Amino acid sequence: MRKKTRVLIVDDSALVRNSLIRLFKTDPDIEVVGSAADPFLAAKIMETVIPDVITLDIEMPKMDGLTFLRKLMTQHPIxxxxxxxxxxxxxxxxxxxxxxxxxxxxxxxxxxxxxxFEEACIRVCDVVKAAALTKPKKLTAKPMIVQPKLTADAMLPKARTNSLQTTDKVALVGASTGGTEALLTFLQSMPLDCPGIAIVQHMPEHFTAAFSNRLNNICQIRVKEAVDGDSILRGQALIAPGNMHMLVKRSGSRYYVEIKDGPLVSRHRPSVDVLFRSGAHNVGKNAIGVIMTGMGDDGAKGMKEMHDAGTYCIAQDEASCVVFGMPHEAIKHGGVDSVMPLKRIASEVVAKSFR
Structure with missing residues (x-):
């Protein structure tokens, strides 16, 4: 018998708590072990039962969610x-x-x-079950030191790769759950002469700008939220804006991105499959594909299409993933050339970009 994912709901809104309880009851693999209006009541519940996952609000009375999260991660990571x-x-x-x-x-x-919650039922349940598979790390007191800055058919049909010759290389990267920290590791390792990078990270609307700015302040290379028409340049990473698809296009020897609305693809917008299919169309053997930690299968079909178009494709290995879903599916689809730890991916991309 499959073990159920035990969930504790912590939210000061009775409406939200009741909505989540009803939502989780629709999934036979999830069990709600308690609900609490504030972190102090949650702590009481956890004296008798330890959940696999906690859903947590941020703005609450008595103790805000971020303070509670910090205490959890420094004492008993969940x-x-x-x-x-x-x-x-x-x-x-x-x-x-x-x-x-x-x-x-x-x-x-x-x-x-x-x-x-009714409309997002499947996504919320999937997120919670994926979270239960993660291995939370204990938070240390040492703060992060920021160094000074010295199916994609719905969006585009399958087609032959653009055969126009150019020596420029482009790295196309897809990530989801756990990807924010994976991308930090990846981009911090990039030198100023690295190939141009286009990234889809599953993230809500409005937050990709703050995420891009955070990375830009930490990394050597420039990192920015992509704007329609942005050129893909060496020493720069473009991150797809939340709730918009990003495609790679080509004009002569110039690669650039197109940002456009459209339906959810593989349940996501932006979708890694859309980015990767555009790479198969317009970049082909001049692309380097990377698929990182994430839940589900977004990117698996697109990576196979890139691989078939001559792209060298890399998957993050299971040991370094928060969730091995997306890389695992890409491997199963036969579109991956190399599987490696997160810390090796940046150097591999750079090495391939000069060949």
């Missing part, structure tokens, strides 16, 4: 999914939650909460 009404103004809290060890963030609306 997989935490933030469920908050964060807005663009609150994106600093979003990034702080990820830094403190939250596995994922679900943005709930300020109005229409019940309808939101």
């Amino acid at each position: 997989a935490v999914v933030i469920c908050s009404t964060l807005t663009e103004k609150g994106s600093d809290s979003y990034m702080k939650a990820l830094e403190l060890g939250a596995v994922e963030v679900i943005t709930k609306p300020k109005v229409g909460t019940r309808q939101f």
Whole structure:
């Protein structure tokens, strides 16, 4: 008999708690072991039962969610999914939650909460079950030192690779759960002459700008949220804006990105499959594909298409992934040339870019 994922809901809104309880009851693999209006009540529940996953609001009475998250991760790490009404103004809290060890963030609306959870039922359950598979790390007191800055058919059909010759290389990267920290490791290792990089990280609307700025302040290379028409340049990484697809296009020897709306692809917008298919169309053997930690199979089909178009494709290995879902599916689809630890991927991309 499959072990159920035990969930503790911590939110000061009775409406949200009840909505989540009803939502989780629809999934036979999830069991709600308790709900609490604040972290102190949650701690009481945890004296008798330890959940696999905690869904946690940020704005609560008595103790805010970030303080509770910090205490959890320094004392008894548990997989935490933030469920908050964060807005663009609150994106600093979003990034702080990820830094403190939250596995994922679900943005709930300020109005229409019940309808939101009904429509997002499958995604929320999938996120919680994926979180239960992670291995939360104990948070140390040492702060991060920031160095000074010295199916994709819905978006585009299958087609033959553009045969125009150019020597420029482009790295196309896809990530999801656990990807924020994986991308930090990857991009911090990139030298100033690295190939141009285009990234899809599953992330809510409004938060990709703050995420890009954070990376830009830490990494040697320039990192920015992509804008329609941005050129893909050496020493620069472009991150797809939340809730918009990103495609790689080509004009002569210049590669650039197209940002466009469209339906969810593989349940995501932006979708890694859309980015990778555009790479298969327009970059082919001049691309280097990378698929990192993440839940589900987004990117697997697109990576196979890139591989078939001559792209050298890399998957992050299971040991270094928070969730091995996306790399595992890409490997199963036969589109991966090399499987390696996260810390080796950047040097491999750079080496391949000069061949």
